[in-house]
Amino acid sequence: MNGPDVTWYLAVAGVLFATGALGVLLRRSPLIVLLSLEIMLNGANLALIAFARQQGDLDGQIFALAVMAVAASEVVVGLGLIVAMARRRLVLDVDELTTLRG
Amino acid sequence: MSIAAWICLLAPLAGALAITLLGELVPRRIAGLVATGSVAIAFAAAVVLFVTVLGRDGEERQELTTAWNWLSVGDLDVGLSLLVDPLSIMMALIVAGVGSLIVAYSIGYMAGDDEERRFFAYMALFVFSMLLLVLAGNFLILLAGWGLVGLSSYLLIGFHHERPSAIAAAKKAFIMNAVGDATMALAFFLLVYETGTLDFVTAFERVDGLSSTVVNLVALGLLGGAVAKSAQIPLHTWLPDAMEGPTPVSALIHAATMVTAGVYLIVRAHPLFEAAPSVQDLAAGLGAVTIVVAGLIALVQTDIKRVIAYSTMSQIGYMFLAAGIGAYANGMFHLMTHAFFKALLFLAAGVVIHALVGEQDMRKMGGLRRLMPRTWIAMLIGGLALVGLPPLSGFFSKDSILASALATGDTYGYVLFAAGLFGALLTGIYTFRMLFIVFTGEPSGFVREHLHTEHGEGPRWMTAPVAVLAALAVVGGAVQIAGIWHPLADFLDSIVAVDRESLALVEPTVTQDWVTSILAVGAGLLGIGVAWLIYGARRVAAPRMVALRNPLERKLYFDELYQTVFYYPAVGIARGWTRFVEGPLIGGSISGVAGATRGLGRGVGQAQTGFLRTYALAIAAGLAVLAMVFVSVR
Numbered sequence A: 001m002n003g004p005d006v007t008w009y010l011a012v013a014g015v016l017f018a019t020g021a022l023g024v025l026l027r028r029s030p031l032i033v034l035l036s037l038e039i040m041l042n043g044a045n046l047a048l049i050a051f052a053r054q055q056g057d058l059d060g061q062i063f064a065l066a067v068m069a070v071a072a073s074e075v076v077v078g079l080g081l082i083v084a085m086a087r088r089r090l091v092l093d094v095d096e097l098t099t100l101r102g
Numbered sequence B: 001m002s003i004a005a006w007i008c009l010l011a012p013l014a015g016a017l018a019i020t021l022l023g024e025l026v027p028r029r030i031a032g033l034v035a036t037g038s039v040a041i042a043f044a045a046a047v048v049l050f051v052t053v054l055g056r057d058g059e060e061r062q063e064l065t066t067a068w069n070w071l072s073v074g075d076l077d078v079g080l081s082l083l084v085d086p087l088s089i090m091m092a093l094i095v096a097g098v099g100s101l102i103v104a105y106s107i108g109y110m111a112g113d114d115e116e117r118r119f120f121a122y123m124a125l126f127v128f129s130m131l132l133l134v135l136a137g138n139f140l141i142l143l144a145g146w147g148l149v150g151l152s153s154y155l156l157i158g159f160h161h162e163r164p165s166a167i168a169a170a171k172k173a174f175i176m177n178a179v180g181d182a183t184m185a186l187a188f189f190l191l192v193y194e195t196g197t198l199d200f201v202t203a204f205e206r207v208d209g210l211s212s213t214v215v216n217l218v219a220l221g222l223l224g225g226a227v228a229k230s231a232q233i234p235l236h237t238w239l240p241d242a243m244e245g246p247t248p249v250s251a252l253i254h255a256a257t258m259v260t261a262g263v264y265l266i267v268r269a270h271p272l273f274e275a276a277p278s279v280q281d282l283a284a285g286l287g288a289v290t291i292v293v294a295g296l297i298a299l300v301q302t303d304i305k306r307v308i309a310y311s312t313m314s315q316i317g318y319m320f321l322a323a324g325i326g327a328y329a330n331g332m333f334h335l336m337t338h339a340f341f342k343a344l345l346f347l348a349a350g351v352v353i354h355a356l357v358g359e360q361d362m363r364k365m366g367g368l369r370r371l372m373p374r375t376w377i378a379m380l381i382g383g384l385a386l387v388g389l390p391p392l393s394g395f396f397s398k399d400s401i402l403a404s405a406l407a408t409g410d411t412y413g414y415v416l417f418a419a420g421l422f423g424a425l426l427t428g429i430y431t432f433r434m435l436f437i438v439f440t441g442e443p444s445g446f447v448r449e450h451l452h453t454e455h456g457e458g459p460r461w462m463t464a465p466v467a468v469l470a471a472l473a474v475v476g477g478a479v480q481i482a483g484i485w486h487p488l489a490d491f492l493d494s495i496v497a498v499d500r501e502s503l504a505l506v507e508p509t510v511t512q513d514w515v516t517s518i519l520a521v522g523a524g525l526l527g528i529g530v531a532w533l534i535y536g537a538r539r540v541a542a543p544r545m546v547a548l549r550n551p552l553e554r555k556l557y558f559d560e561l562y563q564t565v566f567y568y569p570a571v572g573i574a575r576g577w578t579r580f581v582e583g584p585l586i587g588g589s590i591s592g593v594a595g596a597t598r599g600l601g602r603g604v605g606q607a608q609t610g611f612l613r614t615y616a617l618a619i620a621a622g623l624a625v626l627a628m629v630f631v632s633v634r
Helices: A005-026 A031-054 A061-086 B001-026 B027-052 B086-109 B114-134 B139-157 B164-196 B199-207 B210-228 B238-244 B247-255 B256-269 B269-273 B277-298 B303-324 B329-354 B372-389 B394-407 B411-439 B445-450 B460-479 B488-494 B512-536 B547-552 B554-607 B612-632
Strands: B064-073 B074-085
Touching: A005 A031, A005 B164, B001 B027, B001 B064, B001 B114, B027 B064, B027 B114, B027 B547, B074 B086, B074 B114, B074 B139, B074 B394, B074 B411, B086 B114, B086 B247, B086 B460, B086 B488, B114 B139, B114 B164, B114 B247, B114 B256, B114 B277, B139 B164, B139 B238, B139 B247, B139 B256, B164 B199, B164 B210, B199 B269, B210 B256, B210 B269, B210 B277, B210 B329, B210 B554, B238 B247, B238 B303, B247 B256, B247 B329, B256 B269, B256 B303, B256 B329, B256 B372, B269 B277, B269 B488, B269 B547, B277 B303, B277 B411, B303 B329, B303 B394, B303 B411, B329 B372, B329 B460, B329 B612, B372 B394, B372 B411, B372 B460, B372 B512, B394 B460, B394 B512, B394 B612, B411 B512, B547 B554
Parallel strands: none
Antiparallel strands: B064 B074
16 A cells, blocks of 8 residues: 555544544634534545545545535535625624524 | 105205305305205105105004115114104105295295395205104114204304394204203213113114113203204293294294104104103193293293293193193194194284384284284184184194093193193283284384385295294194094004004093193184283283292293303312412423423523534534543443
């Protein structure tokens, strides 16, 4: 087996996931939150693919493809919502968007 | 024959449905004509049945037709079946015949009323229900008809639904009748349990095999239904109040047909009653008590329709007496003549009420004899027939009942006879009290002011049925003349479940007939004489007798008694339950559960801040905790 050990891949995946999670938790712009979500997904995808390669099983790669498809659709919806909000001149700040609170 | 029976039954229903469904498409006058026509078709079908049956003998005179099997439970099969036999044909002839006359009369009486179509639909519905009752081939269909006549009676008593008193009267009639319906239904349950059938013919065949307790209970239950429907004491209080209905309703339902259903029931179920002689005696006794009590109360009534209503109760008492001593044909004979002359009295009273713009208080009337001569004659014929003077119809029928009471030959029979004779005296007094107050003397101020007779004495639609009924009240008694001929008794001899020579249990001798007739006519004439002295010639002041008059004017406190015994305790118990059980226990527990749920929701709702990042942090923290748990637990 060529290339670095699976541990390295997991480390990179963990860094990506943590970066994304911090972005979701700390940033206020819904656009950046969405972006950070994508980074989290990609971290998870990397871990999936790394394990698939280690196990010599394609299931993980197929799962990663499915995650990408879902992520793409989710971005379409999310961006659509953000554009709609911008058009209505709503403030693009997740802390201000609290209409659905209990 | 069966087709004619079905036409007879269904024509009025078709009329009622047509008027109801077509609604405003039918002009008002046409609605009345449709109702009259449909009842007249029923009458024609009944005549066809009558003629057909006359051409047959004995057993062949009964015919049971079943449309389909209505109810099938285990061994019990109840079909939608009609029984055509002389008894049901006689009832159908009376119901549809008198009914068509009265519905025709209503066209004139109800003209200009706001809701004529509804009225005529109800009238046709009533005739259908009554025909279902009398043509029923088993007890269940009979009960269905029984309930339906109660319903149509309720609807028609409360026809003027804008008057609170009419609504109250309708409810009262319905509830009093429901008591009777309940005892009747219980009797039928017991009958099904013991004999396994509700069919008249089969049930009567199996009566012999029943224990006397069962037969007594069944007969008692049936008697309860009969007493309630026929307004006999003690379930009579609804009938006088039922006079809130329009006058044709009083004539059709509360005089000629529905209230006689109890008599029909006893005659129809006579094998059951004969197997329970004490119950049959009770029926005769209740009839006798009603004759006297209703006659006494009628003496002091001031509402013209209520006088006739109490008179109806009293006359049905005679029929109960007859049915109770086993003189069935005589009871049915009186039922028929009573239908004629009582409908006549009501319709003639209706002409008076119509001419006096709805006034029913006799104290405001007077001197109408010269103003409305033909109505006076009609009323006089009805009154004389009611009192039972020869040769009018009431003479033959009432005297035959009294003679049968005399012919029983025991002490009880003599007591019944004496009560009937006293009733005849009372009948003379109260009938002619009414006639003299309303028609003789000088016209009262109210009459001079309000009488309007621009159509003569009334529209042709009203006067023609009155004339026909007057003719029937005169000649109706000739159907059966004691000692000379008795075609009616012969006709009824071949009804279902008669396996003896003659239907009647008692047969008066010629001497008894003569004695009875002389005494009864004497009593009637004496009554008329008393009424003439007090109210006609006004030579004698009406005896004051406060001790007697007050209880009579309060109708012997029956209403107050029921109020105290049933109404107040029921309302008191209901109030207690509301206050001490429903409020704290049921209402309290429900609002407690609701309050707790609401509080919980409010508490949990605090966690919903609406800040997206709080949620994300909660998810991340939760995930971290879970991860630590998984790692440490392993």
